[in-house]
Amino acid sequence: MANYDALVVVSFGGPEKPDDVMPFLENVVRGRGVPRERLLEVEAHYQRFGGVSPINDQCRELVAALKPTLGVPVYWGNRNWHPFLTDTVGRMAADGVRKAAAFVTAANAGFSSCRQYLDDIAGAVGQVEGAPEIVKLRHYFDHPGFIAAMADHTERALAELPADRRATARLVFTAHSVPVTMARSAGPSGGAYEAQLRATARLVAEAVGRSGQDWDLVWQSRSGPPQVPWLEPDVCDHLTDLHEDGVEAVVLVPIGFVSDHMEVIYDLDVEAADRARELGMHLTRAATAGTHPRFVSMVGELMAEPEPLMCAGTCCPRPQRPQTAERVAAG
Structure with a gap:
């Protein structure tokens, strides 16, 4: 069993008011050459629902459900919107966290669902002085x-x-x-x-x-x-x-x-x-896993497993250009 003194939920992020939508989408596709027309199309999807993605509230609900079950502090940081993962890692360092498990809100292998999160974690740790060691928990598609x-x-x-x-x-x-x-x-x-x-x-x-x-x-x-x-x-x-x-x-x-x-x-x-x-x-x-009791308890079970081996750097490689972002509308 790995000895973690905290958990950080790592997610995609999403806008929480109409003015957030376009800056959020620009964060998602930065450097990928996505046409402005596509961003405007996706922006309209969000504005249909008041410019709010449910994903942040659902992360808050998951964090709230996890806190009484794990016995360690639970943090939350996003790739593309507040709270950004780097800011969260800074709070973890200030709180004295030394080694944390990372639970990513994607169950499978893949560039966007795994490799990019590994890069996000490494990037955040590299930007924070005194950052804790953060270990991404394994894929749970079949848990x-x-x-x-x-x-x-x-x-x-x-x-x-x-x-x-x-x-x-x-x-x-x-x-x-x-x-x-x-x-x-x-x-x-x-x-x-x-x-x-x-x-x-x-x-x-x-x-x-x-x-x-x-x-x-x-x-x-x-x-x-x-x-x-x-x-x-x-x-x-x-x-x-x-x-x-x-x-x-x-x-x-x-x-x-x-x-x-x-x-x-x-x-x-x-x-x-x-x-x-x-x-x-x-x-x-069907609803997604959300805060189903078995899904919540699964996170503690993953933390109790032996520490997963680090993926090879060639695993789930970044796709070759030309392309548009494969998750433009996520969040």
Whole structure:
């Protein structure tokens, strides 16, 4: 068991008022050459919800749920918006923290979901004099706590369907699309992003009694140029295909996210829900892990494990240009 004297929750960040939206988006895409038109398009998604992303409040709720369970101080820092991780590491140093675990709000391998967070942590530690050692906890895509939380939320979503549609409802698991070259890159973790998500989908499906292939894994939130191949099928396109195959009810299960942030509430609760209504399909959406008791207890279980080995520097490499940010709308 590693000897940590604090935990820091590390997340993406999101705007909390209308004036925050464009500065936040500019932080997300800095140096990536994303067209202004794309930023304005995504800004409109946020302004539809008052310029506020739910992700920061959900991080606060997770921190509040963790504090009474861990027995150590719990901090929180973001990549792209206040509280910034570097500022949080400064507070940790001032408080005398010497070694902390980092729980990242992304369950899988991948550049944006793992490597970039490792870089964020290293960058913050390097900027703070007397910074603590910070160890990123392992991927938890297949941890029983994560699976149990998502299975519970899936069963609740199934129960929201008309009784005569539940048995035949299709489970459609969703995750953030990324460029194919990123998802299937060579190296120590090549292909891990997609493979880990398929493993999560299979485990959740089995937990709710849907073994075999009575489920699909699809993708959402693509933001790249049309000439660059990204993981497919898109969730809305897949709903159309299912309708043509005679499927009448669907439960969307966002396993690629651990909180109901903007990409979940816009891409699934608005766009996918609109498509289902157009098709006359019954559709419900499972909640993300959030502060489910098993998800909260999972964090303590990860902290109690032996300290994970450091990933190789070539793991989950930065994608090659040209591209636009793969998570422009996140937060």
